[in-house]
Amino acid sequence: MTVTYRQPGVVFTDRRFSVPLDHDDPAGERIELFAREAVSASRGGADRPWLVYLQGGPGCPATRFHGTESWLGRALRDFRVLLLDQRGTGNSTPATRQTLPLRGGPREQADYLARFRADSIVRDCEAIRPDVTGGAPWTVLGQSFGGFCATHYLSAAPEGLAAAIITGGLPTLDGHADDVYRAAYPRMARKSAAHYARYPQDVERARRVAAHIAEHEPVLDNGYRLTVPAFQSLGMLLGSGDGSHRLHYLLEDAFVTTASGPALSDAFREDVQAALSYARVPLFAVLHESAYGQDERPTAWSAERMRAEFPRFDAEKALAGDAPVLFTGEAVQRWMFDGDPALRPLRETAELLAARTDWPRLYDTERLAANEVPVAATIYHDDLFVDTEHSLRTARAIRGLRTWVTDEYEHDGLRVSGPRVLDRMLALVRGEA
Template sequence: MSLTYRQPGVVLTDRRFTVPLDHDDPAGETIELYGREVVASDKARQGRGPDLPWLVYLQGGPGFGANRFVGRQSWLDRALDEYRVLLLDQRGTGHSTPANRQTLPLRGGPAEQADYLAHFRADAIVRDCETIRAQVTGGAPWTVLGQSFGGFCTVHYLSAAPEGLAAAVVTGGLPSLDAHADDVYRAAFPRIERKVAAHYARYPQDVERARRIAEHLLHHEPVLPNGYRLTAEAFQSLGILLGGGEGSHRLHHLLEHAFVRTPGGSALSDAFQEEVQGLLSYAGHPLYALVHEAVYGQDERPTAWSAERVRAEFPQFDAAKALAGDGPLLFTGESVHPWMFDCDPALRPLRETAELLAARTDWRPLYDRERLAANEVPVAAAVYHDDMYVDAGHSLETARAVRGLRTWVTDEFEHDGVRAGGPRVLDRLLALTRDEA
């Protein structure tokens, strides 16, 4: 039974769906998906809700549930002007059947867990969407808004089931159609270095602060209150903040209160440690770490901890080497490394499972160039000029491969533009799909 309730300006309905774990075995094991249906209050009062076209939102990640908005926040405000919206928790996330250190042992050992998680990529997510679309829309095609990894899913949707789409909108998420994970990270580390340089140019006082913290961690390696082992490498990974519009400012405010004087001398402050553990812990989104590199797998080559291997090609990111000289400490960005499964108590029980996924060699191709070249679905994409998370060069190459795809290339926003830009980003992209801009 669906539960309907209200927030300011919206009427919400909880929706639950049952889908096969493996869509190639529809009579086999099933999992549950959760979606939150959102309709503008004024349209619900007028009885117009059932007549509205549908927009389904695919969140970034992998491994994050859909945004939990309050009322008509961010891009949702624009969407509700003309759509009934389904905020879908992709399989394994949010209120959908969970996949984490507590639930995965129900599958069996690491081998069984890895086989289970192999069903949590874009291809399965799109087949989930097609399975539930008939229940949601009565079979009518819907519009998809894909943010970041949700954009990867959207491009697969255009490859695999374009008949299900009335239109497609992608924000910061046009993937390379054929790059191996190694290619992705070789393009990523120079972008990350540029973001770090820009941060230090804005906040030059942070150069010494970051060096001091890293020096402390190289000699002490404290354990945070939640059990996270804070190494210099883990500290560097806070650079993931620099991919968001407010990230540089957030990182600066974090660094400026790192130390406090105690009777035993200078120590990392409780406030700093509390904030850091919240930023670094994967307890709320373990799938991000487990299948992050798997989303790039498309052939018989394993991902084999690609970010860790490629990082070695950029020695300037080595904390010990940086501290031995007088250069700045470089933060890192959106990458997953094997040491995270040692540092993070939410990931430690899953280390062997992660190793098996990194070694896997049976990934299916995700994108069909021929179908994309013949695309007839109206599609538009925001490409952020120097996006730290998704390479703009890769995105533009893909845009040229999708017939009719219109791009909006901008440096006004970072990777989180669809959220930070409020209604403007979605409004412009919808206009592009309609040849109105």
């Protein structure tokens, strides 16, 4: 059953599709995909080509828009838009600590989730495309991990694409997760340094918070065990355009004076809980490093292992001296599965995925070198989440790909720029710029 409703400037229709869990076994188990169709309220969409939007992540549902905010209004001038909740996310068949036990134990859960990577997501798109477009190719807009999916799309099923637009999501084609995180920690250090240069008072504030957490080991209201590494991981905020300011105001309100002495304020605890919990997007943590798996080497908690190569991130040593406590970014580590109640039941499942050695390759370099699909990519100059040099190397490997390299935005440029980033990408992909 479809449901249609209006918001200012847009008409949404909720759609559901049935697809195979394993596309190599089309007669086997099936799962449901949810997608939200959007058309312009004033222009309609019956005569317009389709654009399918793939959200970042992995494990994040499509954006829940309010009217024509952000890039959607620009897209609706030219397209009918399909906002797809990738398998396991949002209103698609969910995969969480609550639902995964239905699959069996950790081994069965890991085998199930191994089918939730970019290759399966692209096959989902190809499975539903005939129902949506009548068989016509569509344009894919991939943000962050959605760009990883779009790059795989170009490798695996370019015949389904009229064009590909990638924002902040050109992946390394052949690098191991170790290469990704070895390149990531210096960026995290740069983002921390830039934050402290903007707000020098935060150096002492962050040291004070870290020292308090190390001494008291607080547990937040939802059961989250707040450790110093968890506090450092608030550096995820530094990957967005306003993230440094948000982190500053978070630290500004960290303490209150109580009858027992200084304590972390309720406001700070509440905001930290919201920032760190994976309750809404558990697959982000469970599948994150698996997004880079494509050879016989296990990912083996790469972010955790690579951190040891960068002793500047050791907060205990920083507190023993006078060094600033550095923040980290997109780095999923074992302690998250001990600290976060939404992840604890999935710890063994995550261990099995980290040990897996049979990941299929995601990118066909020969096919990409012969690409004929119009494709454009936004590369953010010092993106916290996707290494710029890796992206540029991939851009050179995809025939005909046009880039816009900018330091005007952080990783969330598509979301915060209104129509500008998408408008630029459309001009590039159409040869108008």
